[in-house]
Amino acid sequence: MLGLKSTINIIDNSGALIAEVVNVLKAKSVPGVATVGDEVTVVIQKARPIPQNSNINPNSPAAANKIRRGDLRRALIVRTKQPIRRPDGRYVRFDDNAGVLLNAKKELLGTRIGGVVAQELRAKGWGKIVSVAPKVV
Amino acid sequence: MKVEICSFSGYKIYPSKGKLYVRLDSKVFRFVNGKTESLFLQRKNPRKIAWTQVYRRMHKKGITEEVAKKRSRRTVKHQRGIAGLDLAAIAAKRNQKPEVRAAARAAATTAAKEKKAAKAEKSKAARVGLPKVSKQQAAGKGQAKGGR
Numbered sequence: 001m002l003g004l005k006s007t008i009n010i011i012d013n014s015g016a017l018i019a020e021v022v023n024v025l026k027a028k029s030v031p032g033v034a035t036v037g038d039e040v041t042v043v044i045q046k047a048r049p050i051p052q053n054s055n056i057n058p059n060s061p062a063a064a065n066k067i068r069r070g071d072l073r074r075a076l077i078v079r080t081k082q083p084i085r086r087p088d089g090r091y092v093r094f095d096d097n098a099g100v101l102l103n104a105k106k107e108l109l110g111t112r113i114g115g116v117v118a119q120e121l122r123a124k125g126w127g128k129i130v131s132v133a134p135k136v137v
Numbered sequence: 138m139k140v141e142i143c144s145f146s147g148y149k150i151y152p153s154k155g156k157l158y159v160r161l162d163s164k165v166f167r168f169v170n171g172k173t174e175s176l177f178l179q180r181k182n183p184r185k186i187a188w189t190q191v192y193r194r195m196h197k198k199g200i201t202e203e204v205a206k207k208r209s210r211r212t213v214k215h216q217r218g219i220a221g222l223d224l225a226a227i228a229a230k231r232n233q234k235p236e237v238r239a240a241a242r243a244a245a246t247t248a249a250k251e252k253k254a255a256k257a258e259k260s261k262a263a264r265v266g267l268p269k270v271s272k273q274q275a276a277g278k279g280q281a282k283g284g285r
Contacts (some may be wrong), residue, residue: 088153090157092159106249116163137159
């Protein structure tokens, strides 16, 4: 149930910590609410400080990947506090809303994921992210 | 179809019942209904809530039938024959009278002695041809040859 102005934790190692949802990328007929497995556009509200000494060359590809506060990126929701219904009738609820950052090609921006992710991702076609996750519930 | 058990009360959770709660430390808790979930979130200790399985086990409520059943189970040892000897042979050997055993032992020793004597005779006959050399001389020769 994440829509405009909702904040999510970013649980990969891209450097961002908290992001704010700006848009939900779904078909226009569906209500503007995102749940697990949905892509959203986010604004980075809080990011890990980038060490000033290492990346002196501003044109290197590594510098381009650095996440700063105020960046506009895409993200994928992986956990929600709102219970998700499973086909067997059970409901799963996580303790927080979390997501991982993606690039334009729907690939993970970070390299590792820290924490649990929901199983729904596999069903919605995010198998790559599921394979990197340490635990899937 | 797997029937889970409630993390709080110990009741069985059938499919389509209950909720799964995943905490931030990736620990999974299953609740059979809103009552158990609410109590868990209020951080109540199930050991103190009288109707939970944890409490009942701790205070040994209604456990007497289980304990009574578990007494009678002692394995009986059966004697079995091995590859070389079947059961009858083992029994026969065990039940031999001591005199029979002594006689057998004596027979064995005499047989061994005879064998030894025969061997000594044989080696003596072989050595008659060679000159009589003491052991030390033989050893000395060997050393001289084997040395630098």
